[in-house]
Amino acid sequence: MTPTLNVQDLRIAFSHRAGNIEAVDGVSFQIGPAECVGIVGESGSGKTQIFMAAMGLLAGNARATGSVRFEGAELLAAHPTALNRIRGSKLTMIPQDPMTCLTPHLKIGVQLAEVMVTHRGTTWRDARSYAARMLERVHVAEPRRRLNQYPHELSGGLRQRVMIAMSVLCEPSLVIADEPTTALDVTVQAQVMELLRALRGEFGMALALISHDLAVVAGLADRILVMYAGRIVEVAAAAELFRRPRHPYTAELLKCMPTIAGPRAVRLPTLAGQPPRPGEVLQACAFAPRCSRAADRCRMERPELVGPADAQVACHFPLSHD
Amino acid sequence: MIRYFFTRLASAIPALLIIVTATFFLMRAAPGGPFDQEQTLPPEIMANLQRAYGLDQPIWTQYGRYLKSLLHGDFGPSFKYKDFTVTELIGQGFPVSLQLGVMAMALALIAGILLGTFAALHRNSMADYATMSLAMVGIAIPVFVVLPFLGILFGVYLHWLPVAGWESGSIRHRALPVIALALPPLAYIARLTRAGMLEVLRSDFIRTAFAKGLPLRTLMWRHALRPALTPVAGYLVPAVASIMTGSLVVESIAGIPGIGRYLVQGALNRDYTLVLGMVVVYSTLLIGLGLLVDLLYAWLDPRVRH
Ligand SMILES: Nc1ncnc2c1ncn2[C@@H]1O[C@H](COP(=O)(O)OP(=O)(O)OP(=O)(O)O)[C@@H](O)[C@H]1O
Numbered sequence: 001m002t003p004t005l006n007v008q009d010l011r012i013a014f015s016h017r018a019g020n021i022e023a024v025d026g027v028s029f030q031i032g033p034a035e036c037v038g039i040v041g042e043s044g045s046g047k048t049q050i051f052m053a054a055m056g057l058l059a060g061n062a063r064a065t066g067s068v069r070f071e072g073a074e075l076l077a078a079h080p081t082a083l084n085r086i087r088g089s090k091l092t093m094i095p096q097d098p099m100t101c102l103t104p105h106l107k108i109g110v111q112l113a114e115v116m117v118t119h120r121g122t123t124w125r126d127a128r129s130y131a132a133r134m135l136e137r138v139h140v141a142e143p144r145r146r147l148n149q150y151p152h153e154l155s156g157g158l159r160q161r162v163m164i165a166m167s168v169l170c171e172p173s174l175v176i177a178d179e180p181t182t183a184l185d186v187t188v189q190a191q192v193m194e195l196l197r198a199l200r201g202e203f204g205m206a207l208a209l210i211s212h213d214l215a216v217v218a219g220l221a222d223r224i225l226v227m228y229a230g231r232i233v234e235v236a237a238a239a240e241l242f243r244r245p246r247h248p249y250t251a252e253l254l255k256c257m258p259t260i261a262g263p264r265a266v267r268l269p270t271l272a273g274q275p276p277r278p279g280e281v282l283q284a285c286a287f288a289p290r291c292s293r294a295a296d297r298c299r300m301e302r303p304e305l306v307g308p309a310d311a312q313v314a315c316h317f318p319l320s321h322d
Numbered sequence: 323m324i325r326y327f328f329t330r331l332a333s334a335i336p337a338l339l340i341i342v343t344a345t346f347f348l349m350r351a352a353p354g355g356p357f358d359q360e361q362t363l364p365p366e367i368m369a370n371l372q373r374a375y376g377l378d379q380p381i382w383t384q385y386g387r388y389l390k391s392l393l394h395g396d397f398g399p400s401f402k403y404k405d406f407t408v409t410e411l412i413g414q415g416f417p418v419s420l421q422l423g424v425m426a427m428a429l430a431l432i433a434g435i436l437l438g439t440f441a442a443l444h445r446n447s448m449a450d451y452a453t454m455s456l457a458m459v460g461i462a463i464p465v466f467v468v469l470p471f472l473g474i475l476f477g478v479y480l481h482w483l484p485v486a487g488w489e490s491g492s493i494r495h496r497a498l499p500v501i502a503l504a505l506p507p508l509a510y511i512a513r514l515t516r517a518g519m520l521e522v523l524r525s526d527f528i529r530t531a532f533a534k535g536l537p538l539r540t541l542m543w544r545h546a547l548r549p550a551l552t553p554v555a556g557y558l559v560p561a562v563a564s565i566m567t568g569s570l571v572v573e574s575i576a577g578i579p580g581i582g583r584y585l586v587q588g589a590l591n592r593d594y595t596l597v598l599g600m601v602v603v604y605s606t607l608l609i610g611l612g613l614l615v616d617l618l619y620a621w622l623d624p625r626v627r628h
């Protein structure tokens with residue numbers, strides 16, 4: 001069966017006055033139909049840029065090579081008009097910051113309805129009533145009134161619900177949720193995650209859930225990719241990753257996770273050391289400087305990602321749990 | 323929003339009063355009087371003239387009288403064109419000037435916004451640099467150079483367009499003065515639009531619009547244009563003011579029977595009422611426009627409405 005998203009050897013470099021920055025450095029993975037994949041890594045590890053490349057939204061100074069196929073169709077070299085048939089309908093995105101991602105001068109109704117008008121060719125009337133029904137499904141009270149409001153009249157949580165409704169309007173095959181809860185209150189975060197779970201059950205779409213927080217993806221993801229400095233360092237089924245992390249970086253990330261039951265630490269423990277500066281050319285394992293297990297080999301030879309599709313690790317000395 | 327608008331409307335009246343008062347007394351402070359240029363008149367005739375126009379009264383009485391007649395919509399008699407009232411003079415020329423100004427403003431807005439958007443979409447390309455360099459030239463060269471230059475090029479050499487004159491309904495007579503008048507604000511609007519557009523194209527909501535798969539044209543029209551025009555809205559009043567001053571020059575160079583010439587001649591002749599009448603017309607237009615711009619801001623960005 002064709003995977004919904006198939007990323008092969010994707011590299012993204014940003015040209016800069018100071019030289020090139022390799023933000024994504026040879027990443028390959030697949031997302032199957034109806035699968036939920038969590039993508040986890042520190043800020044700057046390249047999570048967002050992978051999907052920006054898929055959506056054709058990379059910045060002007062970016063150059064992407066490799067291949068990103070969506071339901072078999074190559075997206076990287078695609079013409080904007082070809083991309084426009086896919087993005088917004090079959091491939092959609094819930095952005096990170098709901099406060100700034102809606103157009104300030106357009107009513108919510110227009111911003112929702114135009115998706116249907118553009119992709120389905122419906123009338124504005126039909127599109128609006130469909131949008132109202134969709135708002136109801138994402139538990140927005142008084143959907144008809146919301147359609148006539150401007151974004152600034154809605155709270156952050158409501159705006160994120162609007163973005164979620166927008167992402168599922170055309171029954172997508174894959175929704176990319178880029179840190180969908182980072183900008184929201186803690187109480188609203190849980191509601192939004194619950195909503196995503198419910199919609200996945202209803203629409204049966206695949207979900208790419210991006211976060212720098214393992215706890216966020218824990219409840220939803222089938223499989224988790226851990227990224228470090230532009231590369232995937234570990235891939236595992238979610239339950240397996242939590243029980244038996246194999247990459248030292250994953251293990252450190254798990255230690256940073258607050259336990260649900262235990263008392264909340266005043267300050268969360270954070271990972272010691274700094275990730276490599278983007279643009280630094282590496283012969284070694286990028287994590288070696290911060291790794292307690294690092295040996296000479298780690299500083300001389302970069303480990304490749306090896307193993308079967310649902311249990312890969314890029315480490316010379318992975319943790320064993322036998 | 324409506325209350326705010328009426329507050330602004332009410333504040334326009336004192337503003338207008340201050341402008342009229344300042345002009346009134348500044349005109350009187352200038353040396354000479356309206357009847358100086360003609361050969362020295364016998365004192366008794368001079369006194370008669372002064373009396374007929376009320377100039378023998380104390381200045382505060384004159385001021386009070388002027389304000390009173392202004393309240394009735396009467397600009398008073400012209401001191402120089404003795405057979406006409408100021409209202410008649412302005413009434414004849416105003417439609418011509420208004421037409422010239424509106425056409426120039428429309429050209430400046432439409433072409434300026436189109437050029438600015440084009441440059442922003444092709445930023446840092448040759449097309450962008452060429453457009454913006456031309457805009458720089460448009461801002462830098464004064465109207466009294468541009469108009470003769472256009473006249474020589476299109477009129478004298480190419481014989482495409484008449485160099486001067488104004489026939490009612492003739493587009494060909496309007497072309498050169500309108501272009502000359504529109505050029506500086508056009509160039510400025512192009513630069514403002516480009517800057518505003520570049521800013522907007524970088525914003526998150528435009529990224530969302532791209533992610534929705536909207537065609538570029540829809541995206542630009544519906545999502546990008548309005549927020550990008552906010553800087554242009556702020557420039558509208560200065561733009562109209564620049565077209566007004568420009569029209570003083572253009573009308574006299576191209577021999578256009580508008581009201582621009584009255585301001586210059588009126589000031590030279592100490593034609594107090596004519597100048598005051600012109601000032602009232604111009605400032606009312608600008609103040610009214612300022613109110614419209616407030617409404618425009620609210621339309622461009624609904625957050626302003628609160
Ligand atoms: N326009 C750009 N020019 C230069 N470098 C860029 C540009 N956009 C992104 N980058 C670089 O790409 C790297 C990866 O960025 P990306 O947005 O994918 O990180 P991320 O993993 O999503 O992090 P976050 O959690 O902060 O969103 C960053 O380190 C950044 O320096």
Ligand SMILES: [Mg+2]
Nearest residue numbers: 047048049178
């Ligand atoms: Mg990101």
